[in-house]
């Protein structure tokens with residue numbers, strides 16, 4: 294179990310911002326940190342990893358103090374059994390993909406763990422290449438593979454799938470879910486992707502300006518405006534074609550998640566004025582058919 298009560302003053306764009314956190318994550322839980330850019334999500338992960346020191350407070354993991362300002366305890370990153378994938382990937386530039394993964398093996402462990410991860414991450418063909426020759430998405434997969442080779446107790450993931458194309462993203466989020474369960478990991482995931490959060494998260498912590506402002510299930514936090522008594526769906530606008538007074542829309546349903554999630558709908562051209570691809574929509578099923586509106 295992770296328990297973290299810390300304060301840290303950060304230099305935000307608009308001046309000083311106090312990161313003030315009091316959170317607990319149970320063993321085996323997968324929790325998502327969700328919130329706008331600059332809310333302090335990455336800084337929270339960096340404090341857990343030992344890369345950023347709080348000014349006051351405590352971090353305890355499974356009963357052991359990792360940080361305690363009053364007692365003068367601050368374990369270095371190497372003594373915290375954490376695997377992390379940060380936005381800059383932090384791969385060793387002078388090592389090949391395979392060497393980057395091998396470096397994360399514990400002493401005396403077989404190379405087969407490296408081969409296994411290369412295989413699952415679909416990186417086998419790139420094993421001999423250096424990070425600089427890889428795309429962002431490939432580097433992201435190497436970073437994820439390296440974090441898992443380490444066999445951590447705690448996995449910290451800062452938008453680990455954001456640079457991947459949609460189909461690879463889906464495959465790897467399935468794998469992530471399996472690893473989290475089968476390896477008994479405790480995972481903290483920073484994500485903005487509704488589908489990813491709905492699929493993976495047990496609980497969402499919403500952060501704003503350095504504080505946790507709401508916690509709840511993915512549905513409660515992502516879609517608080519959905520009315521329980523009516524049949525509604527949340528969807529992303531994929532395309533819109535207007536002909537005369539009628540707009541034809543293609544949308545991808547993100548909640549509830551359907552196996553066949555793409556729909557084609559029509560609406561009055563006036564209704565969709567100003568809508569853009571990528572906008573989130575709410576589709577409400579009514580006696581007369583359906584009603585579409587933009588999600589506020």
Ligand SMILES: Nc1ncnc2c1ncn2[C@@H]1O[C@H](COP(=O)(O)OP(=O)(O)OP(=O)(O)O)[C@@H](O)[C@H]1O
Pocket residue numbers: 302303304305306310328329330331332333334335336337345
């Ligand atoms: N070491 C540091 N010292 C002081 N301020 C920092 C430090 N690291 C980050 N900050 C500032 O703290 C604020 C929060 O940054 P952080 O990266 O934690 O936000 P975030 O929620 O992860 O944002 P994003 O979604 O854009 O990654 C930013 O304004 C940043 O400039």
